Each structure stands twice: as structure tokens, then as C-alpha cells.
Amino acid sequence: MSLLEGNLLVAQSGGPTAVINASVAGVIQEAGKHTQIGEIYAGRNGILGILNEDLFDLNEEMAKSIEALKHTPAAALGTCRYKINFKTDPEQAAKDMDRLFEVFQAHNIRFFFYAGGNDSQDTSNKIHEEAVKRNYEMRVIGVPKTIDNDLPHTDHCPGFGSVIKYNAASVMEVGADVASMATDDGACCIIEVMGRSAGWIAAGTVLAKRAQDDPPHIILLPEIPFDEDAFLERVQKTVSETKYCIVVVGEGLKNAAGEEIAADKDRLDAFGHPVLSGAADRLAEIVQGRINLKTRTVKFGYAQRAAAHYASAIDAQEAVACGKAAVKAAISGKSGYMVKIVRVKSDPYEWSTGLQPLSDIANVEHFIPRDWIEEDGFLPNQKFIDYARPLIEGTNEVPSEGGLPKFVTLVKTAVEKKLAAR
Amino acid sequence: MSLLEGNLLVAQSGGPTAVINASVAGVIQEAGKHTQIGEIYAGRNGILGILNEDLFDLNEEMAKSIEALKHTPAAALGTCRYKINFKTDPEQAAKDMDRLFEVFQAHNIRFFFYAGGNDSQDTSNKIHEEAVKRNYEMRVIGVPKTIDNDLPHTDHCPGFGSVIKYNAASVMEVGADVASMATDDGACCIIEVMGRSAGWIAAGTVLAKRAQDDPPHIILLPEIPFDEDAFLERVQKTVSETKYCIVVVGEGLKNAAGEEIAADKDRLDAFGHPVLSGAADRLAEIVQGRINLKTRTVKFGYAQRAAAHYASAIDAQEAVACGKAAVKAAISGKSGYMVKIVRVKSDPYEWSTGLQPLSDIANVEHFIPRDWIEEDGFLPNQKFIDYARPLIEGTNEVPSEGGLPKFVTLVKTAVEKKLAAR
Numbered sequence: 001m002s003l004l005e006g007n008l009l010v011a012q013s014g015g016p017t018a019v020i021n022a023s024v025a026g027v028i029q030e031a032g033k034h035t036q037i038g039e040i041y042a043g044r045n046g047i048l049g050i051l052n053e054d055l056f057d058l059n060e061e062m063a064k065s066i067e068a069l070k071h072t073p074a075a076a077l078g079t080c081r082y083k084i085n086f087k088t089d090p091e092q093a094a095k096d097m098d099r100l101f102e103v104f105q106a107h108n109i110r111f112f113f114y115a116g117g118n119d120s121q122d123t124s125n126k127i128h129e130e131a132v133k134r135n136y137e138m139r140v141i142g143v144p145k146t147i148d149n150d151l152p153h154t155d156h157c158p159g160f161g162s163v164i165k166y167n168a169a170s171v172m173e174v175g176a177d178v179a180s181m182a183t184d185d186g187a188c189c190i191i192e193v194m195g196r197s198a199g200w201i202a203a204g205t206v207l208a209k210r211a212q213d214d215p216p217h218i219i220l221l222p223e224i225p226f227d228e229d230a231f232l233e234r235v236q237k238t239v240s241e242t243k244y245c246i247v248v249v250g251e252g253l254k255n256a257a258g259e260e261i262a263a264d265k266d267r268l269d270a271f272g273h274p275v276l277s278g279a280a281d282r283l284a285e286i287v288q289g290r291i292n293l294k295t296r297t298v299k300f301g302y303a304q305r306a307a308a309h310y311a312s313a314i315d316a317q318e319a320v321a322c323g324k325a326a327v328k329a330a331i332s333g334k335s336g337y338m339v340k341i342v343r344v345k346s347d348p349y350e351w352s353t354g355l356q357p358l359s360d361i362a363n364v365e366h367f368i369p370r371d372w373i374e375e376d377g378f379l380p381n382q383k384f385i386d387y388a389r390p391l392i393e394g395t396n397e398v399p400s401e402g403g404l405p406k407f408v409t410l411v412k413t414a415v416e417k418k419l420a421a422r
Numbered sequence: 423m424s425l426l427e428g429n430l431l432v433a434q435s436g437g438p439t440a441v442i443n444a445s446v447a448g449v450i451q452e453a454g455k456h457t458q459i460g461e462i463y464a465g466r467n468g469i470l471g472i473l474n475e476d477l478f479d480l481n482e483e484m485a486k487s488i489e490a491l492k493h494t495p496a497a498a499l500g501t502c503r504y505k506i507n508f509k510t511d512p513e514q515a516a517k518d519m520d521r522l523f524e525v526f527q528a529h530n531i532r533f534f535f536y537a538g539g540n541d542s543q544d545t546s547n548k549i550h551e552e553a554v555k556r557n558y559e560m561r562v563i564g565v566p567k568t569i570d571n572d573l574p575h576t577d578h579c580p581g582f583g584s585v586i587k588y589n590a591a592s593v594m595e596v597g598a599d600v601a602s603m604a605t606d607d608g609a610c611c612i613i614e615v616m617g618r619s620a621g622w623i624a625a626g627t628v629l630a631k632r633a634q635d636d637p638p639h640i641i642l643l644p645e646i647p648f649d650e651d652a653f654l655e656r657v658q659k660t661v662s663e664t665k666y667c668i669v670v671v672g673e674g675l676k677n678a679a680g681e682e683i684a685a686d687k688d689r690l691d692a693f694g695h696p697v698l699s700g701a702a703d704r705l706a707e708i709v710q711g712r713i714n715l716k717t718r719t720v721k722f723g724y725a726q727r728a729a730a731h732y733a734s735a736i737d738a739q740e741a742v743a744c745g746k747a748a749v750k751a752a753i754s755g756k757s758g759y760m761v762k763i764v765r766v767k768s769d770p771y772e773w774s775t776g777l778q779p780l781s782d783i784a785n786v787e788h789f790i791p792r793d794w795i796e797e798d799g800f801l802p803n804q805k806f807i808d809y810a811r812p813l814i815e816g817t818n819e820v821p822s823e824g825g826l827p828k829f830v831t832l833v834k835t836a837v838e839k840k841l842a843a844r
Contacts, residue, residue, distance in 0.1 A: 016599050045604035074598035081603070169826050173728035176496035176829060177438050181503070182467035189724060207826065281703075298723035302611060306595035310731055312825065392825035403734065403814035404591050404629065407598060 005036045006110025011043035012075040013116030017159030018311040019319035020145045021069035021076045023115050026323020028058050028066050034331050045078035053103050053417050060413035068408035071398040073308035076410050083119050097130050106418040111139050111330050117146035121338050125358035128336040139330035142338035143322050147305045149200035152366040153356040154340035161315030161391035164204025166307040167193050171208040175215030178244045186239035188287050188295040189246050192280035196252035198367050199223050203380040204388050205248045215246030222252040223367050224377040232291055249279045309405050313394025325353035349390030427458045428532025433465035434497040435538030439581030440733040441741035442567045443491040443498045445537050448745020450480050450488050456753050467500035475525050475839045482835035490830035493820040495730035498832050505541050519552050528840040533561050533752045539568035543760050547780035550758040561752035564760035565744050569727045571622035574788040575778040576762035583737030583813035586626025588729040589615050593630040597637030600666045608661035610709050610717040611668050614702035618674035620789050621645050625802040626810050627670045637668030644674040645789050646799040654713055671701045731827050735816025747775040771812030
């Protein structure tokens with residue numbers, strides 16, 4: 001194997017997390033150690049920026065800015081949801097692929113790293129296969145990222161630990177608040193968290209529970225079909241025992257027919273669109289309407305995946321390590337792999353990184369095993385707790401300015417274009 | 423003045439905050455220094471517990487538990503929304519007052535401290551006046567508490583700094599998230615925060631803004647009647663300039679007729695109740711419906727007032743100081759006052775505590791001065807920023823256990839009842 005020399009391109013894709021920038025910092029800092037890597041470029045807004053030859057030069061950033069990526073949330077390089085889809089639009093996909101390789105060639109890109117979830121790993125895999133087919137020597141390594149924790153083969157995904165740490169702390173705090181208010185008939189609070197098809201994020205809030213009566217009292221997972229009567233019975237039982245009930249619901253909760261409970265097409269707003277109530281608001285209507293229990297809702301929305309002010313230290317460390325491992329793998333001659341996190345043991349927690357062929361990852365969704373959930377479906381069990389507990393250890397340090405977090409914004413010095421516009 | 427000796431009773435009232443327990447810690451720790459104070463009792467769930475003679479003994483708690491109150495959110499003594507209302511039900515109010523003094527007398531309560539907002543200060547005032555009338559020697563001091571920051575005469579209220587610190591950090595984080603996603607037509611995110619009539623909490627998120635284009639781009643205050651067309655114009659202008667728009671809305675936003683925009687009685691759910699959409703969801707419908715801009719919502723709900731994991735250090739210090747100042751005032755012979763925070767100067771921030779007659783406080787609501795808001799009504803101006811900035815300095819330290827905050831739950835050793843049931 002001759003030594004591959006050339007430039008590096010890194011990009012981010014899909015929904016941001018609190019630690020996806022930490023992975024990029026890992027890529028950049030590791031790349032700096034290898035002389036066979038020349039320029040270190042970023043694609044602005046993922047694959048979309050690469051298609052537009054919209055690259056910027058990460059070597060022009062200050063070293064301290066790169067270090068600050070380790071505590072900066074969202075996607076510092078910009079991100080997108082663009083998908084190269086050979087199935088739905090093969091013509092456009094073929095054009096896109098041609099264009100990508102024009103850009104790679106024009107800038108002598110020989111190391112390509114894409115941080116993202118299922119779709120992005122699929123994109124990486126296609127780029128890897130295309131490089132082989134075109135006989136264009138390039139190392140393509142996927143970096144795992146998703147708060148949803150639904151990538152297969154990796155023990156868990158960077159981003160997941162931080163979102164469940166923030167959500168679990170918030171459940172403790174909301175629980176303490178609701179519990180402390182005297183009521184005649186009890187009170188209910190329903191907290192909606194992300195997770196449209198896999199319930200990992202909702203399940204993670206079980207870590208708030210240190211004693212039997214602690215919140216959350218009920219966790220509704222998209223994997224378990226919603227049984228309204230059983231749910232209301234459980235709410236009433238909880239309120240009769242503890243005077244209050246904290247429910248966590250994954251936004252994608254579905255009924256037995258597989259329809260999301262939040263998507264009620266019968267209720268239209270003044271513009272004729274379905275009313276924008278989420279799963280929590282819908283459940284609150286059910287609880288108040290059927291058992292007349294005072295109910296309030298919380299919806300963290302984007303805040304939960306961007307909550308760098310309370311991110312998991314271990315999550316950030318793993319995210320950096322995944323970025324570094326990607327570069328090491330590429331330098332060692334590997335291509336067509338995703339970095340994965342391998343659990344050595346849970347208690348005390350030990351982990352390392354590994355590699356999995358991208359073709360094993362692409363478009364496979366990983367759900368919570370049924371035997372990690374209690375039989376009645378209302379709470380994850382000890383197996384889940386043992387799995388999730390190590391992932392929230394420590395709080396990632398964020399410098400402060402005027403009492404608020406100090407994040408970094410990259411300068412983004414543009415790389416001169418060499419091609420005609422797309 | 424003869425030296426008053428007797429027992430102390432402290433209670434909490436109204437909605438909890440991240441630092442109301444810090445005030446109670448201040449009361450208890452200061453009280454321990456004064457030998458004229460005998461027992462240190464708490465009323466469970468505020469005035470309601472006192473009416474039920476449901477007291478517990480704070481001297482039975484461990485000293486480290488009292489110290490831990492300084493970082494524990496919600497109301498550790500329990501709280502209530504019960505109001506002694508001489509106007510709407512004079513008969514019940516008179517009965518309640520008789521009962522309160524039976525309890526005070528039975529337990530030789532001579533020092534009474536009530537931590538709460540407007541209603542609670544009104545209750546404290548009535549109890550003070552009643553004590554004078556009955557010739558029952560007792561020192562009554564109100565301790566200020568409200569995230570709403572709507573108490574008059576005090577520079578600000580303990581609880582306010584912490585809620586705006588958490589909300590402002592969250593706005594920064596959500597803003598970074600939304601800004602980093604490539605879109606064709608821009609994106610909007612509407613963040614709903616508490617504040618039904620005063621907009622202090624919503625206004626406080628302006629602290630997230632370090633540069634002109636930073637979020638929040640628009641803050642909708644309940645004090646400023648909602649002008650839908652002007653709002654949509656501002657959203658479009660923001661998106662054309664920065665590609666995204668972060669809007670913060672106080673839950674009680676009202677139209678020109680004074681009706682809350684969230685309370686739309688025309689839209690009923692399956693049970694015939696008004697659809698439970700909040701101000702943010704309502705605004706999202708308007709933005710999506712009228713200018714077809716992709717819009718998401720966030721609603722922190724109770725989480726914002728309970729967010730001890732990111733509470734303001736200065737807020738917690740002031741809360742403790744208010745509790746201590748209340749005891750010192752009572753010991754010095756004062757009764758019928760509320761402790762207030764006095765700003766000595768803003769930069770660098772210096773403050774002290776003072777006293778204000780309860781009769782000046784009760785049921786007066788303090789709004790944002792109109793000249794602290796920009797003329798177009800869409801953002802607070804520099805006067806507000808200079809006022810609010812010192813209140814979020816520092817992050818109150820919270821010990822950690824298993825990666826999550828470690829809060830304290832009091833043992834609550836019951837005080838033996840001496841009276842027949844109410």
C-alpha cells in the first residue's frame with residue numbers, strides 16, 4: 001500500500017447535538033498529527049455545501065476555537081438534511097455523485113469524514129462505493145452522531161448521553177416542583193421529549209428515578225402501542241399513591257393502528273391545517289378530559305439536543321474519540337467504515353472505539369430491546385438502567401461569559417472555488 | 423421594648439422557584455444564632471399546613487440538609503395557592519384567621535416568616551395586622567420570592583435571576599441549533615416562557631443577545647398588545663437578513679382587546695374543552711399559516727422555574743440573604759415588613775437588603791417600564807439589559823450523584839398537635 005497523500009474534508013449532517021462539534025474537533029486535532037494530510041477543509045452545511053463547492057479552511061481557525069468546539073452545541077460547520085437518493089430520483093442522484101467527485105478531485109480530497117445518523121452513514125457508504133468504482137483513491141469514514149441512539153452495531157451514539165442527562169435532570173426538577181404544590185385532587189405533568197420512532201431518549205429519563213416513588217412515573221415509548229385505558233389507570237394509581245404523576249412521552253407515540261397520537265387530522269386551525277399540538281398536549285387533553293386531573297405540559301424541543309450547558313462529560317469525550325478514531329482508521333488505510341463505540345464493561349464503565357462496515361449501518365434502525373422494558377410497557381427496566389447510567393457521567397465544562405455559556409463561532413475562511421457553479 | 427422570646431414558624435407559598443429553599447436556609451441558619459428564638463418550625467404547604475396544624479421541626483433536620491436547601495429547587499417545605507380572602511369570602515377568612523392564631527398561640531409562635539409573591543405578602547400583611555389587633559405579640563416578615571419579578575419596591579425578586587439565566591442560555595443553544603441547519607426558505611422557532619401578566623421573564627432572554635444578529639430576534643411581552651401584522655413583518659425581515667428567526671413569547675401575550683392569544687375558545691377538543699395550545703403553538707400556526715415559514719416550538723413550563731442545575735449564583739446568594747435579613751429584622755423588633763433587595767450600583771454590581779412595609783407591597787403588580795422597551799415593542803432596550811445583566815452572574819453549585827443533581831428531601835419530623843382538627 002503506497003502512502004496516500006492529499007487533503008481532508010469533514011462535514012456534518014442531520015439534526016445537531018450537544019457534542020457533534022466535539023467529533024469535528026477530534027477529526028481536526030488528530031489530522032494535524034499526520035503529515036500525509038495536507039489541507040483540512042470543511043463542507044458548509046454537509047453534502048449540500050460540497051455540492052456547491054462551498055468549502056472553508058479549518059487550518060485558518062485558531063487552535064483555541066477548535067478546542068472550544070468541544071463544548072459548543074449545534075453544527076459549527078453547518079448541517080443539512082439533503083439526501084442523495086438513488087431510489088426516488090436516480091437521475092439527480094447520479095448528477096450529484098458526479099458533482100461530488102468533481103469537487104473532491106478539484107481539491108484533491110483524499111480523506112472524507114461525515115458525522116451524522118442513519119441517512120448520513122448511507123451517504124458515506126455510497127460515496128465510498130462510488131470512489132472504489134471510479135478508482136478514485138479516497139478514504140471515507142463515517143462518524144456516528146445522533147441523539148436518537150438508533151444506529152446499529154455501535155453500543156450507543158455520541159449525542160445520546162447528553163440529551164438524556166439534560167432530560168433526566170429536568171424530570172427531577174419538574175418532579176420536585178409538582179410534588180411540592182399542595183393540591184386537593186393531585187396533579188399531572190406530561191413532558192414531551194424527542195424520538196419519533198425509537199424511544200431511547202424517553203427511556204433515558206428513567207435515570208431520574210432513584211427511589212420507587214420518584215418521577216418519572218410513566219414513560220410512553222413509540223415502540224409500545226399506546227393503550228389509553230391502561231395509561232389512565234396507571235396515572236390514577238400513581239396519583240392515589242404519591243399525589244402527583246410525571247409522565248414522559250416520546251414525541252412519536254403511536255396508537256395500536258400505528259398512527260401518531262399527536263397527528264390528529266380532525267382538528268384544524270384557522271388556516272385549515274391540523275392543530276399543532278404535540279404528543280404531550282394530546283395526552284393532557286385525554287387526562288383532563290377523561291379523569292379530570294389538572295395537567296400541565298413541557299416540551300423541550302430543540303433545547304434538549306442543544307443543551308451544552310449540561311452536557312455529559314463522557315459523551316463529549318467519546319465524541320472527540322470517535323473523530324480521532326475516524327482519522328486514525330483512514331490513515332491506517334481503511335475506508336467504508338463507521339466508527340463505533342464498544343462497551344468493554346458497564347461497572348465501572350470502560351469503552352473503546354471500533355469500526356463497522358458502513359454497509360451494515362446504512363438505513364438500519366436500532367430499537368430498545370423489548371426485554372429492556374417492563375412487561376406492562378410503562379417503564380424501562382434494570383437492563384436499560386445498567387446500559388444508560390454510565391453515559392451521563394460528569395458534566396462537560398463550558399466557559400462562562402456574563403453568566404451565560406461562551407460558545408465559539410468559526411471564522412469560516414472560504415476555500416477558493418475551482419469549478420463552475422453547480 | 424422587652425425581649426420577645428418564643429418559637430419561629432417559616433412557610434413557603436405560591437409557585438416554587440430554583441432558590442426559594444435558599445431563603446428558608448437563610449431563615450433557619452440566622453435563627454440558630456439567636457437564643458430568644460426557641461423551636462424552629464415549618465408549616466407544611468404554606469398557610470394550608472398551618473391551618474391544619476401540620477407543622478414539622480426544622481431543628482430535627484441535619485445541618486447539611488439545611489445547607490443543601492441552597493441548591494435544591496421547588497418548595498422543600500411544601501407550598502400552596504391558598505388565599506385568605508376577606509373580599510370574596512369574609513366568613514371563611516375570619517374563621518381562617520381565628521384558626522391561625524389558635525395555632526400560633528398553641529405553639530407559642532412569635533416569629534413568622536412567609537416566603538412568596540404578591541398574594542403571600544398580602545397574607546403576611548393581614549396576619550401582621552391581625553396580630554396587632556389581637557394584641558398578640560408576634561413579628562411577621564415577608565420574604566420575597568417570585569420568578570415573575572412583579573413585586574414592587576424591591577429592585578428584583580429572588581428566583582428571577584435564575585429563571586432568566588436558564589432561559590437565556592437555552593435561547594442561545596436553540597438559536598445555535600436552528601441557525602446551523604441549511605434551509606431553502608428559512609426557519610422559525612418560538613420559545614414560550616412563563617409570565618402571565620408581566621413580561622420580565624420573556625424580556626430577560628434578551629441577555630442571550632451578544633451581537634445584533636444573535637437570537638432572540640423578537641420578544642413578545644404581555645405588556646405590549648400583540649400586533650399580528652407588525653409581528654409577521656418583523657419575522658420576515660429577520661429571516662431575510664439572518665435566514666432564521668427565534669421568537670420568545672411570554673405565555674400571557676394578549677391582543678389589543680386584552681384577550682390572551684393562547685385562549686382560543688373556538689377550538690374544542692374531543693371532550694368539548696378548549697384545545698390546550700399555548701401562546702407559542704398559536705403563534706406557530708399564525709407564522710406557518712400566513713407566511714408559510716417552517717416553525718417549531720419549545721415550552722419549558724415548570725422546568726424553567728425549577729432549573730437548579732443552572733441557577734444563578736448571585737440569585738441564590740441574595741435569596742439566602744433575604745431569609746437572614748428577615749430574621750434580623752424580626753429580632754430587631756420589626757414586624758409588618760417585606761425584605762427587599764436594594765441595588766447600590768449596577769456596574770460592578772452591588773446590592774444590600776432593606777425593608778418595605780407590607781402594606782405597600784400587597785397586591786401591587788410591578789411591570790416593565792415602557793421606556794425599557796424599544797419603541798416598536800419587539801425587544802427590551804439597553805436600560806433593561808443594564809438592569810438584568812448582573813442578576814445572572816455565576817452558576818450556583820449543585821453536587822452531583824450518578825451524573826445528575828443531588829437535591830435534598832427534608833425528613834419533616836412532625837410537631838405534635840395540640841389542637842382539635844380544623
